[in-house]
Amino acid sequence: MSHSTRCLNCDAIASNVFCSHCGQKTDTHRITLKHFVFHDILHGVWHFEKGILFTIKEALVRPGNAALDYIAGKRIRYYNVFYLALILLGLNIFLTHYYDSLSEVYENPISDVKNNAAGMKIASFMSKYAKAILFSFVPLFALKSTLLFRRRKLNLSEHFIVAGMIFLGIVLITVVGTLFSFFDFTYFDSISEVAEFVFSLLILFYVIYSYYAAFKSDYSVWGFSWRMLLFLLFIIVELFLFFVLLFGFVTHWKFGSINYHV
Structure with missing residues (x-):
């Protein structure tokens, strides 16, 4: 050397x-065989996995603080949050598709949704553009936090980092929740129903906890609470508008007439 x-x-x-x-x-x-195997391959894979595992741990345990650390310049230990979120989104889409395939085998293949033409179109649209739809939450989260949490003086791009780290945590929780849904095809199908409720609450708590950890030093408990309430209300309004627009699009804006025959 x-x-x-x-x-x-x-x-x-x-x-x-x-x-x-x-x-x-x-x-x-x-470049020798020993160095190639033990350094270039194993060492590279270990550091690759280490970065992913560290980022996953930070996203789950301390997402708000981890995002602020990254913004402050402590970046070398983190794997790219958005790349990792894309990988996990792909995994979740695969699991969901596999779950739907099993549902057709174990349950009645002719469901109410499949008899509903609008329902089929919505399901097809959601499946086709799942990643784009889910990733749209990142800029929406960033815009809301930019408006509501201004004392930290982060710019919009930095709020994107906060939103990205939180989005990664949401995707991680969703993947685990999707795995629990497979209990539907066992004798313990009630577990999936309980898990669906629990994971929905967990995601809500996770979002609140993440933003509180990031901005608690800038606001009183009351100041943070009303801002977070507005944040959640904006999400509800956005989701409502999205589904109204989507339903209008697939029905050609004929809300009063729904075709129940394919």
Whole structure:
């Protein structure tokens, strides 16, 4: 192993272990089978997983503080929150699709929703654009927190980071909740019903807890409470408007006539 005075990647003068220009290590070595297996592969995979596990732990345990740490510049230990959320969203969509497939086998394949043309169109739209719809919560969360929690003096992009970390936690909780839904196909199907209620409350508590952890030092309990209440009311209004617009779109704005035959 040798240390070069010039970076072999960008040819800049390098006096430390890492090049100050591009960040590549300055120590060089022959690539051997032992080094390739134990360093390039295992070491790389370990650091990749370590970053993911650390980010998941932070998103679940201290999402508000973790987001503020990231904004403050403590970023090297975190895996990209939005990439990780996309991976988990894909997993949740796969689990949901698998659950729907099992439902057609174990339950009555002709359900009320399938007999409802509007219901089928809504289900198809939600399935096709699931990731885009769910990710739209991030800018909506960021806009609301920018308006309601201004004393921290974060800009909109920084509120995106807070919203992204919270969104990651919501997706993690949702994935676990989806796994519990598979109890529907066992003798313990009542567990899935209880889990659905519990995880809905858990997500609500998680959102409140996350924003409280991030902004509690800027507001009194009352000041935070009424802001959070407005935040949740905005979410309800947004969801209502979304479903009204979606229903209007799939029914060609004929709300009074619903076709129940495919």
